[in-house]
Amino acid sequence: MTAATILATGSGRRGSLALAAAVAVEAAAATGARTLLVEVAEGSRRRGATLLSTPAARELEDSLRIAGWSGSARGHLCHLALGADDEPIETLGATMVEGGAEVAVAHLPAALWVPALDSDEIGALGGLIVVELPRERSLAALAVDQLRARGLGVKVASATPSPFAARRALAGARPGGRPSSVAKRIAAALLGIGPDRGPERPGERGQALPALLGAGTILIMVALLLAAIGGAVTGKGRVQRAADLAALSAARSMRDDMPRLAEPRTLPDGTLNPRRLSRVAYLSRAQVAATDAARRNGVDPARLRIDFPDSSGQPPLRVRARVSAEIEPEGLPGGERLDAAGSQPIEVAASAVAEAAPPAASWSGMPGVASGGGYSGPLVYRNGEGMRPDVAAAYDRMAEAAGRAGHSLVVNSGFRSDAEQAELFARHPDPHWVAPPGHSLHRCATELDLGPASAYGWLAANARRFGFVRRYSWEAWHFGFDRGPPPCSGAGNAVGTALSGAREGAPGLPSFVPARFRDPIIRSAARWNVSPGLLAAQLMAESGFNPQAVSPAGAQGIAQFMPGTAAGYGLRNPLDPVAAIDAQAQLMSDLLRRFHSVPLALAAYNAGSGAVGACSCIPYAETRAYVARILALANGAGVLLSPPLEVRLVS
Numbered sequence: 001m002t003a004a005t006i007l008a009t010g011s012g013r014r015g016s017l018a019l020a021a022a023v024a025v026e027a028a029a030a031t032g033a034r035t036l037l038v039e040v041a042e043g044s045r046r047r048g049a050t051l052l053s054t055p056a057a058r059e060l061e062d063s064l065r066i067a068g069w070s071g072s073a074r075g076h077l078c079h080l081a082l083g084a085d086d087e088p089i090e091t092l093g094a095t096m097v098e099g100g101a102e103v104a105v106a107h108l109p110a111a112l113w114v115p116a117l118d119s120d121e122i123g124a125l126g127g128l129i130v131v132e133l134p135r136e137r138s139l140a141a142l143a144v145d146q147l148r149a150r151g152l153g154v155k156v157a158s159a160t161p162s163p164f165a166a167r168r169a170l171a172g173a174r175p176g177g178r179p180s181s182v183a184k185r186i187a188a189a190l191l192g193i194g195p196d197r198g199p200e201r202p203g204e205r206g207q208a209l210p211a212l213l214g215a216g217t218i219l220i221m222v223a224l225l226l227a228a229i230g231g232a233v234t235g236k237g238r239v240q241r242a243a244d245l246a247a248l249s250a251a252r253s254m255r256d257d258m259p260r261l262a263e264p265r266t267l268p269d270g271t272l273n274p275r276r277l278s279r280v281a282y283l284s285r286a287q288v289a290a291t292d293a294a295r296r297n298g299v300d301p302a303r304l305r306i307d308f309p310d311s312s313g314q315p316p317l318r319v320r321a322r323v324s325a326e327i328e329p330e331g332l333p334g335g336e337r338l339d340a341a342g343s344q345p346i347e348v349a350a351s352a353v354a355e356a357a358p359p360a361a362s363w364s365g366m367p368g369v370a371s372g373g374g375y376s377g378p379l380v381y382r383n384g385e386g387m388r389p390d391v392a393a394a395y396d397r398m399a400e401a402a403g404r405a406g407h408s409l410v411v412n413s414g415f416r417s418d419a420e421q422a423e424l425f426a427r428h429p430d431p432h433w434v435a436p437p438g439h440s441l442h443r444c445a446t447e448l449d450l451g452p453a454s455a456y457g458w459l460a461a462n463a464r465r466f467g468f469v470r471r472y473s474w475e476a477w478h479f480g481f482d483r484g485p486p487p488c489s490g491a492g493n494a495v496g497t498a499l500s501g502a503r504e505g506a507p508g509l510p511s512f513v514p515a516r517f518r519d520p521i522i523r524s525a526a527r528w529n530v531s532p533g534l535l536a537a538q539l540m541a542e543s544g545f546n547p548q549a550v551s552p553a554g555a556q557g558i559a560q561f562m563p564g565t566a567a568g569y570g571l572r573n574p575l576d577p578v579a580a581i582d583a584q585a586q587l588m589s590d591l592l593r594r595f596h597s598v599p600l601a602l603a604a605y606n607a608g609s610g611a612v613g614a615c616s617c618i619p620y621a622e623t624r625a626y627v628a629r630i631l632a633l634a635n636g637a638g639v640l641l642s643p644p645l646e647v648r649l650v651s
Contacts (some may be wrong), residue, residue: 002278003036003096003104005123007116010130011043014649015160017107019130021077021169022161022183024105028076029174030184034060035077036101039111040088040108044081048399049408049452050074050171050276062454063100070406075172088112093121103191117150126153126575130160139644150181155186166384192625217238219475240350246304247321247354248292248391250286252647254317255356257282258632285306286526299323308581309353310625317628318355318650332542334606353650357628369529369592372417373443374488378531385414388445395448398466407458410478413449416442432474445488447471447480509536512633516544524585532600535585537633538605541626547577559584602627 006023010016021037028035034056039047049061053073060078064071071078080095082088087457092106108116116122127147131140147154155545165175165544174180184547242443260277267273279287287306294304299384305322320443370379370386379386380602382395399409416424422437434440441447448468450459456476463470468481470476509518513536521539525532543549554563557574559581568617595612604611606626611619618624 003099004095004125004185004191005219006128007124008105008107008130009110009113010157011110011132011161012130012160013109013119014166016128018166018169018387019157019162019183020105020107020128020164020176021172022179022289022459023128023187024103025076025169025172025174026180026184027103027105027187028054028056031191033101034063035081036060036064036071036099036104037077037102038080038082038092038095038106040092040106041107042083044083045070046070046081046408047074047170048403049410053172058459060100060453064095065406065454067095067098069095069099072408073172076174077172079170081171087140087263089115089119091124092116093119096122099452104609110225110323117147117152117526124152125192126155128155128157128186128190130157132158149168149182153190155190157182157186164437164627181429212639214595220547221304226376226508241354242294242299242556243321243323243350243352244295244354246290246294246299246323247319247352248308248647248649249480250290250306250319250321251317251354251609252361253286253289253320254282255632255647256284258317258356258629261349286319291442294321294323304307307408315359317625317632318353318572320351320353322349322351324349331352351442351651352645355625355650356632356647370415370417370445372419373415373421373445375415375445375492376529377414377445379445383411385411385448386445387411387414387448388481388484388492390496391446391448391481393511401466402455402458403456405462407494408452408456409455409459410451411448412451413442414447415445416440418443433574441471441480441487444492446482446487446492447478449475449477450479451477453477472583509533512536512540517545517581520581523581526584528585528589530585530592533634534630535581535588537601537630538584539581540590541630541634547575547580599627599631602630 001116006020008016008020008023010019017039024035024037027033049072052075053061055080057073058075061071061073062076064080069080073081075559078101081101082095089112095101096104102300106116106122113127117124117127127143129143134489136559143155144154161169161175161179165177165179165204169175169179170185175183177343188318257277260275261279261282265273265276286308290306291301291304295301304325308318308322309320312316375388378389380392382392382399383388387395395409395411402409414504418437421435421440421443424434424496426436428434431584435442444529453476459468459479460476463479468479469482471478471480483575484495509521509532513521517539521532521535525535526528539545539558543558545558547558549558549560555561556563556566557573557580558577561569561571561574561580561583565587566572566583569583569586571579574580588601591609592598594609595601595604595616599618600612600616603623603626604613607618607620608625618627
């Protein structure tokens, strides 16, 4: 069976891919068909499966696996990544015939458009082209003429979903609002579907051609710019990719080096600390990483410019890369078809901004510290399920290995309080399958119920390598972690605060904490049930442990209390470091109880509870940078407060 296929492309890859995903989601939601989103790109990588996915998406994932491909069920659709250098047209054609999809949206580079249109196995119904109007209007007109000559439908778009809508679409969820309504209309036009009709096959439908090309209000999903027009667009795309990769490489370097900025200048014996990086070295290493990435992508380093937009004040985690280049048209796909005027070198320029930031998954709204069971330490979440930090780190390693073997692991259950266990036992009062409350190891945050069922064989053969043991022979999904401290033990409760670099006599603190502040931090952390590593990283970011620090806004002392907040917590003298640390711990305890999230609690400390509570998000760029810096310091020191900082493009 050949899927009803739409080919999609655009001069901006991220935006056109997001539109393609939105169209695929709306097609799946409207028809209930097994819908496949194929992402063809150089260096493309598999996107992991999501916890919530439709039966049709899971069926397609299984069908693809049987046929030899590693798809991932994500919400309404199934995602498949293909590399641009591995005979993608032949592979895509085989997928359309053998993969079991009923509807497919394939997002391709411009150079692969014509080969895909010519492929009998793919059998495209039409294309979605995302262009920049009015600059690319003539190119779009040519593309429409070519598709019309082939008897195919076409939609042209000049706008793309917002970043939030794009994330939802790529996760297989309906993006909502205008993006959903636009994508639904495009899917209906190109697939020939209506309220009472399912997807039709090639030859069974009419053509959906735009009446006006210049209307760029209905945008969307394309499959491919013509090779004839691919020259300038592909050249610009190559330069933009080089800028993107340079910025990402620099941001990754800054994320990884951030903990070294906080290292003390000298070791306990008075010698210089070789691990410490100066600010100049920190930024220089980021610049070297960017230059290396540009060079590996064919860009002369002399044409690369790097700067750090937030380099003043605290160490930066954001970088901007600018690339200028000359492209020879004849060396690009379709270059031989350009007219004489287009034969001169094409001057192109591109810029990109990347940053290291808290992952969206860490803003879960879930409790940051376990309670009501046998474990009372910090919780780290995977697929919405809590676990001990060392368990999460081991699971991440195992999930990565499973992914390489073609299995997308999902955590179906993690930490459960005694009350949750009692509710579960009341529904299934069989001790053979459900332990009575107070007896389940799930209360210790070391146990994981894993899926999908297709991964059980791999888990049985490989879980032990990562410290997980199958607890019961009759539960193929239940694995417990047995390499760390024993379940439900005092040592287990301390895992999240047992940091590398701790000094004897003050456990749970990294080496960058000055000796005179170590005991006050430990005492206050214990009093208010807050991670001492979190307090230490926060103090480092706030003031660098300077008790006399005063900000231009009026914040005072080692913990940078504003006068009103200090009065509310009974802090008479914010310049008294011991009293300020205790007030800081009390405030963070309150914020953690309110927001149930370390990143959101930190954001509220910086920006105020009202601003964070209004959106349940980190509201300002300055506050996002503040949170990212603290998490980088904490994670680098071994405090597993959240998943690692994500390195991502901002613009």
